[in-house]
Amino acid sequence: MSTCPIEELARSIGDKWSLLIIRDLMKGCHRFGELQQSVGSISPRTLSARLSKLETLGLIERRVYNEIPSLLPVFSAMRHDAERWL
Numbered sequence: 001m002s003t004c005p006i007e008e009l010a011r012s013i014g015d016k017w018s019l020l021i022i023r024d025l026m027k028g029c030h031r032f033g034e035l036q037q038s039v040g041s042i043s044p045r046t047l048s049a050r051l052s053k054l055e056t057l058g059l060i061e062r063r064v065y066n067e068i069p070s071l072l073p074v075f076s077a078m079r080h081d082a083e084r085w086l
Contacts, residue, residue, distance in 0.1 A: 032044075
């Protein structure tokens with residue numbers, strides 16, 4: 001094990017996928033599927049492993065949401081605008 005902190009960090013996050021995941025998460029929170037799409041040709045298994053590694057290192061925080069994103073707010077806004085203009 002190295003005594004250089006920079007070398008240790010590079011060894012921990014220096015792989016291609018971890019850097020791309022961190023790049024995308026710097027823009028804000030993303031769901032698993034969104035990350036998989038934005039990162040590219042990463043397999044779900046690899047993405048899951050890299051996310052777990054980054055979480056273990058304390059570089060990212062995982063939040064679990066029980067609900068699935070809904071289009072309800074979008075449709076409500078569309079209905080509101082339609083009622084206002086029609």
